[in-house]
Amino acid sequence: MAKVTIDDVADLAGVSIKTVSRVVNREPNVRESTREKVSAAIAQLNYRPNMSARNLASHRSHLVVLVYDDPSAYEAPSAGYVIRMQEGTLRACRQAHYELLIHPCNYRNRSVGAELRELIEQARPDGVIIAAPLSNMPKIVNAIAETNTPVVRISPGTRNDKEFTVVTNDVDISAEMVQYLASLGHKKIAFITGHPSHKAVANRFKGYKAGLQKSGLKFSEELVIAGDNSIGSGEVCAEKLLGRKRRPTAIFAANDDMAAGVIRVANRMGVDVPGELSVAGCDDISLARQIFPSLTTVRQPLSAMAECATKAIIAAAKGDLPAGTEMIPAKIQVRESTGPAPQ
Numbered sequence: 001m002a003k004v005t006i007d008d009v010a011d012l013a014g015v016s017i018k019t020v021s022r023v024v025n026r027e028p029n030v031r032e033s034t035r036e037k038v039s040a041a042i043a044q045l046n047y048r049p050n051m052s053a054r055n056l057a058s059h060r061s062h063l064v065v066l067v068y069d070d071p072s073a074y075e076a077p078s079a080g081y082v083i084r085m086q087e088g089t090l091r092a093c094r095q096a097h098y099e100l101l102i103h104p105c106n107y108r109n110r111s112v113g114a115e116l117r118e119l120i121e122q123a124r125p126d127g128v129i130i131a132a133p134l135s136n137m138p139k140i141v142n143a144i145a146e147t148n149t150p151v152v153r154i155s156p157g158t159r160n161d162k163e164f165t166v167v168t169n170d171v172d173i174s175a176e177m178v179q180y181l182a183s184l185g186h187k188k189i190a191f192i193t194g195h196p197s198h199k200a201v202a203n204r205f206k207g208y209k210a211g212l213q214k215s216g217l218k219f220s221e222e223l224v225i226a227g228d229n230s231i232g233s234g235e236v237c238a239e240k241l242l243g244r245k246r247r248p249t250a251i252f253a254a255n256d257d258m259a260a261g262v263i264r265v266a267n268r269m270g271v272d273v274p275g276e277l278s279v280a281g282c283d284d285i286s287l288a289r290q291i292f293p294s295l296t297t298v299r300q301p302l303s304a305m306a307e308c309a310t311k312a313i314i315a316a317a318k319g320d321l322p323a324g325t326e327m328i329p330a331k332i333q334v335r336e337s338t339g340p341a342p343q
Helices: 006-013 017-024 032-045 051-058 080-095 112-123 138-145 170-183 199-214 231-242 256-269 302-316
Strands: 063-069 099-105 127-130 151-154 164-167 189-193 224-226 250-253 278-283 296-299 324-327 331-333
Touching: 006 017, 006 032, 017 032, 063 080, 063 112, 063 302, 080 099, 080 302, 099 112, 112 138, 127 138, 127 302, 138 151, 151 302, 164 302, 170 189, 170 199, 170 250, 170 278, 170 296, 170 331, 189 199, 189 231, 189 256, 224 231, 231 250, 231 256, 250 256, 256 278
Parallel strands: 063 099, 063 127, 127 151, 151 164, 164 324, 189 224, 189 250, 250 278, 278 296
Antiparallel strands: 296 331
16 A cells, blocks of 8 residues: 555645645644644545654754653652653643653762763754753753753742743642641641652642641641651651651641551551541642542642643744743642541
């Protein structure tokens, strides 16, 4: 069977080859009726554009790179965070007929800067998306910036007016979670902080303190304990908190992995969740729905944030990447792990 060409698509749609090319490349100033007609012809003929020729003609690679923290390099948070990022990036890439290259890296590696520069020089992507916590690390950000490749950072701790970033409302939504727990009658609400390299986690701690203040509750250092974002650290923190004579009636962890560790320890110690202890997390990774009881958490719009970042990179391939910040709000997802404070 002969290979379908752009000429075949043009003939079936009744348009010029240039019009088909403009539709394939998602260029503006094409009538919607014409775009639909060409898209229908492409689908009917199962046409696949010649990517090499397309890239040569447009001087673009039609490739986006997603750089993220390698969860296999150490006891990192579960892969759920990364998977949701990939979902959003893939969705935007498919819509624009782009390819996605995902690159996990271990920021503890001294040669990580050289590794990223080599990757970009070889792949020559139209842009790079840096997921947190790597988006907060100067050696990562600077290494990519040295290649003069457009960059979008997701959830960076600091921002400037010369870059495009995608963030969420970590402080406000964390305060809202504390207020929700307080509304259930909880007065001793503990907080498990995450790894200091993850600036978004630091913002959640700010939200925790703000939520206490808004709820008329006093902040106590005794109710704050440091984890490192892993399930194991959540277990260690839970053992310390629940081993006290006057233990908290609610524990809010800075991510879902640590919250899952709390639930695991509570079950092992015979502490009923949520009868004796309410537990809440942050991110809403798949683990939050799979554990028992299912986890009340802050649903981070990870997929939407990654999709937004990818669309910005793709748009920038036709011009300059705009400076600014896109804020996509998170929301609370109430499940089985929270309930009224014990009497």
